[in-house]
Amino acid sequence: xxxxxxxxxxxxxKAHKLEPIVRIGKDGIGDNIKSSILSAISSRELIKVKIxxxxxxxxxSIYDKLSxxxxxxxxxxxxxxxxxxxxxxxEPIISNELKMxx
Numbered sequence: 005x006x007x008x009x010x011x012x013x014x015x016x017x018k019a020h021k022l023e024p025i026v027r028i029g030k031d032g033i034g035d036n037i038k039s040s041i042l043s044a045i046s047s048r049e050l051i052k053v054k055i056x057x058x059x060x061x062x063x064x065s066i067y068d069k070l071s072x073x074x075x076x077x078x079x080x081x082x083x084x085x086x087x088x089x090x091x092x093x094x095e096p097i098i099s100n101e102l103k104m105x106x
Contacts, residue, residue: 019087024054032061045090049098055084
């Protein structure tokens with residue numbers, strides 16, 4: 005999903021109070037991390053993912069990998085924290101508000 009700068013700002017504001025749900029550790033992004041992210045985001049629409057200090061991959065590499073996924077949209081990376089969005093078509097909460105912003 006392509007988002008505008010106003011929509012990105014809206015999502016950053018919504019994500020401000022969230023705590024990281026998924027943590028990427030020493031092994032980097034594998035199948036377990038991908039399934040954790042997709043299951044966490046399916047109901048929430050917006051999550052934070054934390055890259056731990058012991059992660060051997062560069063944070064820019066992780067950002068690129070997550071950005072290449074078709075299932076999610078990487079909103080932003082602040083330090084070692086990624087904000088990820090995925091529209092929930094069955095029970096949209098944030099998506100409905102996001103569509104009103106142009």
